Structure formats: structure tokens, C-alpha cells
Amino acid sequence: xxLKISALDYVQEVKNGNISAEDFVAKTLERIHSxxxxxxxxxxxxxxxxxxxxxxxxxxxxxxxxxxCFGMPISIKDNLCIKESKTTCASKMLESFIAPYDATVITxxxxxxxxxxxxxxxxxxxxxxxxxxxxxxxxxxxxxLEYVPGGSSGGSAVSVSAFECVASLGSDTxxxxxxxASFCSTVxxxxxxxxxxxxxxxxxxxxxxxxxxxxxxxxDTAFMLNLISGVDSKDNTTIENNNEDYxxxxxxxxxxxxxxxxxxxxxxxxxxxxxxxxxxxISKFEGLGAICEEISLDMVKYSVAAYYTxxxxxxxxxxxxxxxxxxxxDFPVEGYEFNSYISKARxxxxxxxxxRMILGGFVPSAGHAGKYFLKALKVKSKLxxxxxxxxxxxxxxxxxxxxxxxxKLGEKINDPISLFLVDINTVTANLTGKPAISIPFSxxxxxxxxxxxxxxxxxDKLLLQAAYALEQTVSLPEVPI
Amino acid sequence: xxxxxxxxxxxxxMKIDVDDHKEYVxxxxxxxDYFDILDSAGVESEEISVQEIPxxxxxxxxxxxxxxxxxxxxxxxxxxYVRAPKMSS
Numbered sequence: 001x002x003l004k005i006s007a008l009d010y011v012q013e014v015k016n017g018n019i020s021a022e023d024f025v026a027k028t029l030e031r032i033h034s035x036x037x038x039x040x041x042x043x044x045x046x047x048x049x050x051x052x053x054x055x056x057x058x059x060x061x062x063x064x065x066x067x068x069c070f071g072m073p074i075s076i077k078d079n080l081c082i083k084e085s086k087t088t089c090a091s092k093m094l095e096s097f098i099a100p101y102d103a104t105v106i107t108x109x110x111x112x113x114x115x116x117x118x119x120x121x122x123x124x125x126x127x128x129x130x131x132x133x134x135x136x137x138x139x140x141x142x143x144x145l146e147y148v149p150g151g152s153s154g155g156s157a158v159s160v161s162a163f164e165c166v167a168s169l170g171s172d173t174x175x176x177x178x179x180x181a182s183f184c185s186t187v188x189x190x191x192x193x194x195x196x197x198x199x200x201x202x203x204x205x206x207x208x209x210x211x212x213x214x215x216x217x218x219x220d221t222a223f224m225l226n227l228i229s230g231v232d233s234k235d236n237t238t239i240e241n242n243n244e245d246y247x248x249x250x251x252x253x254x255x256x257x258x259x260x261x262x263x264x265x266x267x268x269x270x271x272x273x274x275x276x277x278x279x280x281x282i283s284k285f286e287g288l289g290a291i292c293e294e295i296s297l298d299m300v301k302y303s304v305a306a307y308y309t310x311x312x313x314x315x316x317x318x319x320x321x322x323x324x325x326x327x328x329x330d331f332p333v334e335g336y337e338f339n340s341y342i343s344k345a346r347x348x349x350x351x352x353x354x355x356r357m358i359l360g361g362f363v364p365s366a367g368h369a370g371k372y373f374l375k376a377l378k379v380k381s382k383l384x385x386x387x388x389x390x391x392x393x394x395x396x397x398x399x400x401x402x403x404x405x406x407x408k409l410g411e412k413i414n415d416p417i418s419l420f421l422v423d424i425n426t427v428t429a430n431l432t433g434k435p436a437i438s439i440p441f442s443x444x445x446x447x448x449x450x451x452x453x454x455x456x457x458x459x460d461k462l463l464l465q466a467a468y469a470l471e472q473t474v475s476l477p478e479v480p481i
Numbered sequence: 482x483x484x485x486x487x488x489x490x491x492x493x494x495m496k497i498d499v500d501d502h503k504e505y506v507x508x509x510x511x512x513x514d515y516f517d518i519l520d521s522a523g524v525e526s527e528e529i530s531v532q533e534i535p536x537x538x539x540x541x542x543x544x545x546x547x548x549x550x551x552x553x554x555x556x557x558x559x560x561x562y563v564r565a566p567k568m569s570s
Contacts, residue, residue, distance in 0.1 A: 100551055207532075236538050302522040309516055316495060323496075325565050330556055333566040341566040343498040351505075354497050358488060358509050361495040363516065372516055378524035416508055417515050 001027050003163045004478070007072055007220040010166050014060070014070040021060075021071025025053035025115055028073045032117065032164045035481055040139045041158035043078050044086050045118040052115050059113075067113030068227060074109065075165040077153050078119040079126055080211070081200040082106050085116075089202050090134035091124045092348040093322050095329055103200020104235065105169060105211055105228045112227050117165050120155025124350045125319065126171055126204045128152050129179050129422055132413050133352040140409070141183060142481045143447055147406045150180030156214045157184035161479050167220055169228075171201055173209040174307050175401075175426025178438035181214050182401035182450025185440040185476060187467070188214050189221045192457045193433030194239035196225075197232030203318040205311035206237075208430040218439060218468040222246035225460065239458075246461055250468045255289030257395040257466065259453075264300035265399035265425045273444035274400045281441055281451045282398065284473045285466075295390050295397070299383035300428060304420050306383070307427040309363050309376035316360020319353070322346065355416075384432045391456040396466050399425050401438040401450035425452060435460045437467045440476055448476075483513045 001023060005013065013019045029049060036042050046052075056071035076082060079089045081099035083106075088094045102110065109116075123133040131139040131154030139154040141147040142162040149158045153170025157180030160168050170177040172190040181188025189212045196211045203209075213224035229241040259282075266278055282292050324331055324345030331345050349357070363372035390397060403425055412418045429436035434457055438450040451470065455463035485506045492499055499505045557564035 098554065100547075100549060100554060233540050236534055236540065237532075299522065302519055305516045305518045308512070309519070325557070325563055326555065328556070333557055333564055336566040338566045338568045339496065343493075343496045346496055347498045347500075349497070354492075354499065355505065355509055355512070357495050357497055358492045358505070359512055361491040362483070362488065362509070362513065365491065372513075372519065374529065375519040375522065375524060376516075377529045378527040379519060379522050381530040382522075382524050382527050384530065416512050420512075420515065 003027055003031055005166070006217045007166045007215060008217070008223055010072055011068070011070050021053040021056045021115070022050060025071060025073050025117070026050045028117055028165060035162055036164060038140060038145060038481070039142055039158050039162055040137055041120050041155040041162065041164055042075070042118040043088060043090065043121050043136055043155070046116055049073065049115050049117050056113050056115070067111055069109065069112045069114035071113055071115050072167065073117040073165045074114050075118055075120045075156060075159040075168040076106070076116050077122050077156050077168070077170045079122060079171060079202040080106060080169060081202070082116060082119070086119065087202065089125050090122045090136055091350065091353070092135045093324070093328055097327055101200065104197035104232045106200060108228050120159050120168065122155055123152035124353050125202070125315070126152040126173055126176055127315065127352050127356050129175065129419060130413070131155065132409065133350055135350050138409060141406055142479045143185065143406070146408055147447065148183065148409055150183030150402070150406065152176040153214065154180045157181050157186050157188065160184070160186045160214050160216060162481050166216070167224055168214045169211055170214055171209055172212045172430065173205050173311060174423050174430050177212040177214060178401050178426050178436060178450070178452060179422070181438040183406040183448060185448035185450070185479070186214050186216060187218055187221050187440065188212065188438040188450070189225070190429055190436045191225065191229065192239070192435045192460055194237050195229045195241060195435070195460060197235040197238050199232055199234035205314040206318070207310070207314060208433070218437070218464055218471045219247060219250060221437070222250055222464045244461060246464055250465055252465050253288065254285065254466045254469045257290045258393065259285055259290050259292045260295035260390055260394035260397045261292055262300065262397055262399045263294050263296045265403065269421065270400070270403040271405050273405060274403055274449055277442035277449045278398070278400045278451065281470060284470060285398070288469050288473070292398070295394065297383070297386045297390065297428070299379055299386055300424070302379045303383055303427050303431060304424050306376035306379035307423065307431060308359070308420060309372050310380065312356045312359035313364045313373055314360070316357050319357055380431045383428065387428065387432045387434060395455070395462065397454040399452050401425060401452040405444055405447045405449065429454055433457055435463050437463055439467050439471050441470070441474055443477065483510060485510070
């Protein structure tokens with residue numbers, strides 16, 4: 001059985017009776033058990049998945065209505081709540097936390113007969129971009145096991161890339177879907193802010209984070225978006241999707257569209273192979289009839305500092321709830337005074353989370369807020385204005401997803417500023433609420449390179465059409481695992 | 482420039498107990514120093530944009546019963562009370 005098919009091909013094969021959901025899911029679990037010891041994409045595996053797939057096959061055979069996923073095996077980042085399943089956020093603090101409810105995206109996928117094969121690894125509380133900050137150990141890049149897979153949704157990208165599932169859901173606060181997608185050669189999508197409900201996503205930085213799919217193809221991303229987008233009464237930041245069918249007209253092409261090349265994202269510090277791939281992508285877009293011109297977004301050079309200031313502040317507030325009384329691990333309260341108990345219990349946070357919480361207490365504090373937090377919010381406002389002005393002139397913007405190639409495990413872990421700068425091309429979409437996609441485009445020395453395209457808010461369909469057009473020009477090698 | 486004392490003070494306020502204090506302080510220090518780049522952004526006169534959500538978009542403030550006893554999911558509880566440490570020693 002071929003596990004290397006797209007989500008849409010899987011659905012078609014099951015519909016046509018060529019394969020059964022049970023067989024496919026069983027083979028998927030076999031694959032997980034055979035390769036995940038090396039990759040460490042999964043934090044927990046749903047051993048009931050085959051039984052659930054069998055029930056879907058029964059529904060199909062009995063002629064009952066079946067959801068659009070037809071038992072498609074999906075992995076879920078471990079910061080999304082699945083009722084009665086462990087949801088650890090890759091943290092010792094939540095090591096034994098069992099979610100009492102489903103996230104809205106999970107409810108929607110369950111209604112469409114998706115099967116969750118497991119919860120996947122991430123940087124603790126989504127704070128990181130390599131998965132090296134997972135309390136349960138890093139995931140490995142399937143293209144080269146000595147390299148990081150990106151993060152924070154590293155487990156999602158690894159599981160899709162290494163054929164341990166057909167698609168995955170991650171979350172993207174500053175590039176956490178697009179960065180690992182780029183490093184592992186999958187498609188990664190950050191929708192317009194509000195297009196997908198965040199209800200049931202464990203909060204890190206609510207004002208800019210979004211749930212997003214990671215898939216093998218752009219069409220699969222459009223398919224997933226059809227299933228999970230739209231207004232949710234449980235998340236009042238959600239926006240209408242107007243029953244948009246993102247698959248319809250995905251092959252419309254991009255002839256005559258204007259694409260802005262973001263100058264600040266292809267400048268100093270970019271790897272020559274990444275620059276060369278970006279130029280090639282631009283050339284391919286021109287070959288498809290698009291008009292490409294350079295544009296300068298002056299605020300991009302301040303965007304990483306603004307991003308970390310804002311997210312640390314929101315994280316400091318969001319993580320205050322982890323006092324080990326309502327959520328947490330087994331640590332008896334006897335013999336402790338209230339505040340010292342909480343401080344002791346919170347030692348179980350990992351080093352990166354602790355650092356960001358200290359930052360999050362510092363940058364908005366009296367005497368420092370004007371210098372850091374308020375200035376960061378002003379940079380965010382000005383960056384949004386610049387990007388909005390750019391979209392008056394251009395339909396789309398383009399840049400490499402990450403300015404560098406995947407790097408070795410441990411290479412940057414002790415250099416926070418060097419790690420910060422890996423985010424430079426992705427945080428703009430989060431700070432401005434714009435949709436952005438990373439698509440696999442090229443390889444250098446066996447390591448993947450992704451290209452990022454951005455569109456204006458609400459233009460998710462146009463963005464997918466452009467990504468699909470570019471994807472059709474690319475032929476890439478198969479993952480060597 | 483941020484002092485070590487300030488960072489130690491904030492870590493106490495955030496209820497973060499840190500063993501390897503020096504290493505933490507150095508890394509946090511490096512991060513905050515990097516944020517000084519914001520000084521050269523020239524955004525002093527910029528208005529901070531806010532996203533307004535009309536009250537009509539908020540869900541009703543009403544009790545919705547949950548079909549499980551959530552308190553039973555806690556490690557330390559007695560009856561309907563959460564067991565917490567004493568407030569003072």
C-alpha cells in the first residue's frame with residue numbers, strides 16, 4: 001500500500017473502494033512504529049485509530065453518510081485539545097494533563113470522519129523554532145537526522161514529510177507552521193488572522209497566533225481549510241469565510257498578477273542557496289505571467305524585536321495560570337507557603353519558557369513599557385500600514401520562508417539572537433494578520449528550501465491559487481527515510 | 482541597559498525559581514539588549530492600532546453546564562474544594 005499519497009488522493013481511493021480506511025490507518029501506525037524511534041515526531045500515538053477506521057469502513061459499506069475525510073489519518077500538534085487525550089504542550093508542567101474538551105478544529109474534523117493518529121512534538125508551549133525546547137527531546141529532520149526539523153510545529157512537519165500521517169495541524173505564532181514546513185519540505189499555511197478558531201488551542205500569544213495545516217500539497221491545504229475555517233461562537237476573534245470553497249478555481253493561474261519581492265527579506269545574512277532558490281521562484285512566477293518588482297518594507301528590520309516583545313508579554317500573562325493547583329503534575333502542597341509553592345512548582349517549566357516569562361514580566365513593567373512594549377506595538381502598527389500600502393500596489397508578496405538552510409541540532413541553541421533572526425521572514429505575517437504559505441521549492445546539499453508567499457487579509461483563496469501555480473513548476477526528490 | 486537586580490526582581494514577581502541564576506540573567510540580558518534596536522525604529526509619533534470587537538459580537542454571559550465534574554480532574558481536591566498551600570507560614 002502506498003502511504004505517500006496526498007490527502008485528496010487518499011479520499012478518492014477510499015471513495016472508489018481501492019483501499020480501506022482500516023488498512024491505510026493500520027499501515028500508517030506500522031510506519032510510525034518503524035520510523036518514529038529515529039524521528040521522534042510523536043509524543044503519543046492513538047492505538048485505537050485502527051478500530052476507529054474500521055467503524056468508518058462500516059459506515060461506507062452500509063451506505064451511511066460519511067464525512068469528507070473518510071478516515072484520513074491526521075497528526076495534531078500537542079497544544080490542541082482532544083477530549084480525553086493527553087495534551088502536554090511538550091512541557092513537564094502538563095505532562096499528565098488530559099483535555100476535558102475538544103478544540104473547535106478537532107470537533108470539525110471529527111464531524112468529517114478524520115482519524116487522529118497521535119499528538120506530535122513541539123517546542124514547549126510553542127516557544128522555539130527547532131523543537132529542541134521540547135521537554136521530551138527534539139524531533140529530527142527526516143532529510144538529515146543530524147539537523148533540526150524547524151519549529152515550533154516540528155513534529156507536525158516531520159510526521160507529514162516522513163509519511164507518518166497524511167496531514168497535520170500546527171499553530172503559527174511567528175512562523176511555527178511555515179518554518180518547519182520549509183525545513184522538512186511540506187506545505188505550511190498561516191491563514192488570515194481569525195479565519196480558523198483558536199478555541200482549544202493552548203494560548204501563547206493570542207493576538208497573533210493561528211492554527212494552520214501542514215500538508216503534502218497546496219490542494220490538500222485548500223481541502224483542510226474548507227473543513228476547519230469559519231466563524232466560531234467560542235472564539236470572538238473569528239471571521240466569516242463566506243462558505244468559500246478554497247479548492248474551487250485553485251488552478252486559475254496568476255497571469256497578470258503583481259508580486260512584490262520584499263527587499264529586506266533577501267538581504268544581509270541570507271544563505272546563497274536560499275537566495276538563488278528565491279530568484280528561481282521569482283523567475284518561474286514571471287514565466288507564469290506574473291509581474292514581479294522589488295518593494296521595501298522598512299519596519300521588517302524591527303519586526304523580530306517587536307514580535308518577541310509582544311509575544312513574551314502575552315506569554316507572561318497566559319502562563320500565569322500554571323500554578324500547579326488547577327493544572328499540573330503531582331507535587332503535594334503540604335509544607336509550603338502559597339507563593340513559594342507556586343515558584344517551586346513552576347521550576348518544571350523548561351529554560352526557554354522561563355526566559356520568555358522573565359522577559360514577559362520585564363518589557364511591559366513600569367519604567368520599561370514605553371521603551372519596549374509600547375514601542376513594539378507602534379512598530380506593529382507601522383509595519384501593518386506599510387504592508388497594507390504594499391497590497392495597494394501588489395496582489396502578493398514573496399520571500400524565502402527562512403533565510404537560512406536547516407541547521408544542525410545544538411548549533412544555535414545557546415545563541416538566542418541567532419535563533420531570533422531565523423524568524424525574520426515569517427513574523428511579518430503574524431504581526432499584520434496577513435495569510436502566508438510556505439511551499440517546498442528546492443534543495444541544497446539534501447536540505448529543503450521553502451518559498452513564502454503572502455497575500456492581503458481575506459485573500460486566502462488568491463494565495464492558494466498562486467502557491468498552486470508555483471508548486472506545479474517544481475519536481476522534488478523523495479524524503480530519504 | 483538592564484541590571485541583574487532588575488531581572489532577578491522580575492523573575493521573583495513572575496514566580497520563577499531559577500537555580501543557575503547567572504546563566505539565566507546573561508541570556509535574558511542579551512535578549513533585552515537586542516530589543517534596544519526598537520529605539521531606532523522612529524515610531525514615537527505612531528498611533529497604536531487596536532482591534533475593536535463590538536459587544537454584540539461577544540457570546541452571552543450565561544451559565545452553560547459542563548457534562549463532567551472538572552474538579553475530579555485535579556490532583557488535590559476535597560469535595561468541591563481545591564486543596565491549596567496555606568497563604569502564610
